[in-house]
Structures are given as structure tokens and as C-alpha cells.
Amino acid sequence: MKHLSLAARYRPQTFAQVAGQDMVKAVLSRAAAEDRPAAAYLLSGTRGVGKTTIARIFAKALNCEHAPGPEPCNECAQCRKITQGAHVDVTEIDGASNNSVEDARSLRETIGYAPMEGRYKIFIIDEAHMLTRNAFNALLKTLEEPPERVTFIFATTEAHKFPVTIVSRCQHFVFRHLSEDALTEHLSAVLRKEKMEFEEGAARLLARRAAGSVRDGMSLLDQALALGGARLTTAMTREVLGLAGQELFSRLFEALHGRDCAAVADLSRRILQQGVDIGFFVRELAGNLRNLFLLRQGGAAVLPSLHLPADEAAFQQDLAPRFSAGHLHAAWQMTLDAQRGIVQSPEPAAALELLLLNLALLPQLLPLEYLPQQKAASVTPTLPPPVPPAAQAAPAVPQPDTPPTQDAPQQPVQRPAAGSRAPEAEAEQKPDSAPTIPVATGTPAATVARPKNEAKAEAARPARPGLQRDWQAFCEFCAAEQAAGRPAPQPHLLRGLDVDWQEDRLRLTPKAQTLLHQLEKQRDTLETTLAAFGAGAPRLEFIAPRPPRGEAELIEEFSKKPELQPCLEVLQASIVHCTEIK
Numbered sequence: 001m002k003h004l005s006l007a008a009r010y011r012p013q014t015f016a017q018v019a020g021q022d023m024v025k026a027v028l029s030r031a032a033a034e035d036r037p038a039a040a041y042l043l044s045g046t047r048g049v050g051k052t053t054i055a056r057i058f059a060k061a062l063n064c065e066h067a068p069g070p071e072p073c074n075e076c077a078q079c080r081k082i083t084q085g086a087h088v089d090v091t092e093i094d095g096a097s098n099n100s101v102e103d104a105r106s107l108r109e110t111i112g113y114a115p116m117e118g119r120y121k122i123f124i125i126d127e128a129h130m131l132t133r134n135a136f137n138a139l140l141k142t143l144e145e146p147p148e149r150v151t152f153i154f155a156t157t158e159a160h161k162f163p164v165t166i167v168s169r170c171q172h173f174v175f176r177h178l179s180e181d182a183l184t185e186h187l188s189a190v191l192r193k194e195k196m197e198f199e200e201g202a203a204r205l206l207a208r209r210a211a212g213s214v215r216d217g218m219s220l221l222d223q224a225l226a227l228g229g230a231r232l233t234t235a236m237t238r239e240v241l242g243l244a245g246q247e248l249f250s251r252l253f254e255a256l257h258g259r260d261c262a263a264v265a266d267l268s269r270r271i272l273q274q275g276v277d278i279g280f281f282v283r284e285l286a287g288n289l290r291n292l293f294l295l296r297q298g299g300a301a302v303l304p305s306l307h308l309p310a311d312e313a314a315f316q317q318d319l320a321p322r323f324s325a326g327h328l329h330a331a332w333q334m335t336l337d338a339q340r341g342i343v344q345s346p347e348p349a350a351a352l353e354l355l356l357l358n359l360a361l362l363p364q365l366l367p368l369e370y371l372p373q374q375k376a377a378s379v380t381p382t383l384p385p386p387v388p389p390a391a392q393a394a395p396a397v398p399q400p401d402t403p404p405t406q407d408a409p410q411q412p413v414q415r416p417a418a419g420s421r422a423p424e425a426e427a428e429q430k431p432d433s434a435p436t437i438p439v440a441t442g443t444p445a446a447t448v449a450r451p452k453n454e455a456k457a458e459a460a461r462p463a464r465p466g467l468q469r470d471w472q473a474f475c476e477f478c479a480a481e482q483a484a485g486r487p488a489p490q491p492h493l494l495r496g497l498d499v500d501w502q503e504d505r506l507r508l509t510p511k512a513q514t515l516l517h518q519l520e521k522q523r524d525t526l527e528t529t530l531a532a533f534g535a536g537a538p539r540l541e542f543i544a545p546r547p548p549r550g551e552a553e554l555i556e557e558f559s560k561k562p563e564l565q566p567c568l569e570v571l572q573a574s575i576v577h578c579t580e581i582k
Contacts, residue, residue, distance in 0.1 A: 032070060037062060177211070187207060248276075271352070278343070296320040
């Protein structure tokens with residue numbers, strides 16, 4: 001006896017048996033119950049979500065001997081013939097192999113005849129986006145004014161390829177991916193019908209791997225059950241489908257926490273040797289980073305919403321506090337951004353290894369020179385010491401006993417005025433509770449506290465040599481400040497400027513008058529951020545942009561240039577077109 005796949009054996013025969021798509025089922029069931037079907041329907045969505053299945057159920061509901069009704073009976077002769085694909089009035093057409101204009105014309109000729117056995121003549125066109133434009137045009141008039149008792153149902157995975165003239169003549173229903181919970185419940189119900197013992201984690205793993213497609217989930221379940229055994233376990237499912245196990249992820253996160261590049265490279269090689277599905281591995285890695293970030297921020301309170309098995313929940317709950325929230329958030333975002341590139345890369349294994357190495361070294365990728373100088377920092381940037389203006393004219397006095405070093409740059413001593421406290425004393429007595437910024441070094445991450453009166457303190461300090469004229473670094477510093485939730489000018493306003501940055505003056509010229517007004521509004525914020533950046537307090541000057549000049553004015557100006565006169569005289573030429581390049 002021929003073996004039927006689980007997808008064919010458990011294909012739904014009523015609207016109630018279809019998993020998900022509640023809105024589509026409700027509309028079509030009501031149309032069948034009231035005997036008011038539309039002339040044409042367009043069912044679009046990803047593969048394996050029930051488009052063709054619902055089209056057949058709708059055809060049975062319209063032609064059932066007990067119609068009109070919300071569901072087919074599946075017992076009468078009409079329902080059985082449609083289920084077997086032998087009904088003369090229900091025609092299923094493959095759009096890929098019947099896509100010419102001749103096929104559309106023959107279809108129009110068939111439409112003219114009344115139904116022979118059923119109540120309606122129904123045409124189900126699968127993969128309808130494969131029809132040619134001429135074939136679509138041949139159907140336009142028929143769809144607009146179809147004969148009585150005729151219904152078209154188009155099923156497609158690429159609705160954007162349909163002409164607008166066709167879509168406007170159809171009732172369009174978009175089928176959505178099934179949620180992981182709904183697909184897990186559906187696969188569990190199939191396993192119970194098969195009288196198969198299983199772990200809930202195995203069913204959830206199959207649902208996650210199917211990515212919202214019921215047919216893919218059923219095919220993967222068939223593949224997992226082909227190994228045999230009295231019980232379907234999560235470990236066996238991972239082994240059959242070539243998926244990474246929890247042990248691999250545990251070793252990976254240990255390597256990421258220890259920034260062990262050798263261990264990361266070894267794990268990348270093992271993933272390739274074991275034949276692990278790289279695309280799904282990256283998806284699972286992104287999911288694990290998301291769970292760790294939520295656990296790091298919300299603790300055990302978020303566990304019920306993650307729907308994790310007990311062993312995975314305990315593992316991730318212990319692992320989350322070992323990483324900083326910033327590290328997990330950045331790693332999660334990097335993994336999501338790299339997912340498509342890894343799958344489509346000609347060298348996916350190398351792309352995956354590069355991603356994992358970047359995740360391991362992520363805390364060291366933040367440049368220290370872009371961070372504001374802080375008194376409480378445990379790491380001192382290797383910058384040359386500032387030179388006071390008075391010391392620049394004075395001769396250097398050698399001090400052989402205490403030679404200066406780069407590791408400990410000397411800071412100018414500021415003596416407090418009489419009757420006032422030193423800023424350091426106030427900072428020690430009134431510790432600030434502002435958020436901290438993680439700083440990457442060769443040792444475990446240190447934290448730098450940012451006091452509330454930092455802007456005033458930084459404004460009084462002299463500019464740091466080497467940074468006061470680096471406008472690109474200042475723009476990146478502003479972006480980092482905004483990402484940390486601190487006030488800073490908008491980076492897009494700063495990157496489109498002509499900048500003239502001198503020792504004590506900063507002249508900014510925008511490209512348009514509107515940008516000039518926006519810069520004026522952010523003058524105070526810009527001055528505060530410059531002080532936090534370590535550039536001191538330069539005098540800000542906003543220069544109005546030059547109004548655009550006409551072509552006649554440009555031609556006149558260039559015609560008078562002395563270097564062009566010999567060329568124009570020899571060639572007896574003149575300038576007829578001139579464009580100002582900004």
C-alpha cells in the first residue's frame with residue numbers, strides 16, 4: 001500500500017480543521033452559508049499556509065448537496081468527487097504550465113457552459129502569478145462580467161506580480177504565517193493522532209524550523225518520524241534535521257563571554273563538519289540573544305512569555321547576568337543584520353565565522369577616544385598631556401627624577417577659590433546615580449560614571465590636542481551620545497556642513513537656509529556636546545549659505561577669468577552652458 005505523507009493524510013477537509021487564517025475562514029464560510037460568493041477571489045501568502053486547501057473547501061461548501069451551509073458535509077457525492085479531484089464543474093489549473101493566451105481563450109470558452117453536476121462552476125488557478133500578461137488581459141472581461149454561477153479562485157505566493165486590473169476585480173485575502181504557538185499545537189495534535197509519544201520541545205523546535213508554514217512543519221515531522229523510535233525527543237529531532245544542539249550553544253556563549261577567538265574558530269569548523277543548517281543556526285542564535293537580553297533586563301518575570309523548555313530556561317537564566325545589556329543588544333542587532341547576508345553569501349561558513357568573531361570581540365570595538373574624559377574612569381586614554389598657554393612660551397625644564405610617561409598623562413591643577421569647595425570633593429560627597437557606560441579594554445569591562453554637572457566641568461577644561469579638529473569623530477560621538485539617551489545634536493545635521501575648525505573658533509556653513517535655522521536652535525546643545533567631547537569651548541559661528549547663482553551670472557564670471565582668455569581667443573569660442581557644482 002502506498003504510503004501517504006502526513007501533509008496529505010491530515011489535509012483539512014473543513015474550515016474548522018484549518019490551522020490559523022481565522023479571518024479568511026470566517027468570510028468564505030459566511031459567503032457559502034448565505035449563497036453569495038464573489039465572482040473572483042485572490043488568495044496570496046507564503047507557501048504551505050492553506051491557500052489551495054481553503055479553495056477546495058470553499059468549492060465543496062458551494063457545491064455540497066446540503067448547501068447553502070457554512071461547512072461541507074464531506075459525505076455526499078459532490079463533496080467526495082471534489083476531494084478526489086474528479087468533479088466536472090471544479091477545475092484546478094496549474095498556472096505555470098497553462099499560462100499562454102490560448103489557454104486563457106479555451107478557458108473562456110468553457111466558462112460559457114452552465115454547471116453540469118454542481119451548483120457552481122469553480123476554477124482554481126494555482127500559482128496564478130505565472131500567467132502571462134496576455135493571458136491576464138484575456139481574462140479581464142470575463143472577471144468583470146462573469147456568467148452566472150461561475151467563481152474564480154486565484155492562489156499565488158507572489159501577489160505583487162499580478163496586474164492591478166486583475167487585483168481590482170478580485171476579493172483579495174492575504175494569508176499570514178502561522179505563529180509558533182499555533183503551529184506547535186497543530187503538530188502536537190497530529191502526533192497525538194499518530195499515538196506517538198513526544199517532548200513538547202521537539203514539537204516547538206519543528207514549528208520554529210518551519211517558520212510559519214504548516215506544510216513545511218508536516219514535512220519536517222515526517223522526516224523526524226522516519227528515524228523510528230518509541231518517543232520523539234528534542235535531541236533526536238536536532239540530529240535528524242541537522243540542527244545545532246544546546247551543548248553547542250552553551251560552548252559558543254562561553255567562548256563569546258571569554259572572548260576566546262580560538263574556541264570560536266573551532267566551533268565554526270565543527271558547525272561546518274556536522275552539516276548544521278547555517279541559516280537556521282543564525283536564526284536560533286538571534287532568538288537566544290533576544291531571550292538573554294530580555295532576561296538580563298527583566299529577570300525571571302519575562303520567562304512565561306518566552307515559552308522555553310525547563311532546561312533551556314534554567315540555562316539562559318543563569319547565562320544572562322554574565323553579559324552586559326549593551327553587549328547582548330548590540331550582538332542581537334548584528335546577528336539580525338547579518339542573517340540574510342550569511343545565507344546568500346558564496347562562502348556562508350566564512351561569513352558565519354566572521355560574525356561569531358565580531359560578537360566575541362564586540363566589547364573591544366568601541367573606540368576609547370570617542371568617550372568623554374571622566375574622573376572615575378579606570379582606563380586612561382593614551383593621549384598627549386594638555387599644555388597650558390603660559391607654558392607654551394616658557395622654556396622646558398627637565399626633571400630627570402620623575403620623567404613623564406604616556407600611561408599617566410599629567411593634568412593641570414585647578415585650585416579652588418577661597419571659601420569654595422573643590423569639584424573633586426563635591427563629587428566624592430555627592431555620588432551621582434546616573435547610568436554608566438561600558439568601556440572595553442583588555443581586562444573585564446569597566447564602567448565610567450557621568451556626573452550631572454559634567455557639561456560645566458568639561459567646559460572649563462582645555463581642549464584635548466588631536467581631537468579639537470576631528471569633525472568626523474565628533475559626529476560619531478554625537479551618534480553614540482544619542483544612542484545612550486543623552487542630549488546631543490542630530491548627526492544628520494552635522495554631516496552636511498562645511499566645517500572650518502580652528503583652535504578657538506568653529507565656523508559651520510550649512511548647504512541650505514533651513515539647516516541654518518535648525519543649527520541656531522541647537523546652539524546650546526552643540527556647545528554642551530563639544531565640551532563633553534573634550535574640545536573645550538570654541539566660539540561658534542554659523543555662516544549663511546550663499547544663494548544659488550543663475551547660469552548667466554556663472555557664464556559671465558568664468559568668461560572673465562584670465563586663465564581662460566587664451567583658450568577662448570585661439571579657439572574663437574564662448575561659454576554657452578555653465579553649472580555650479582556644490
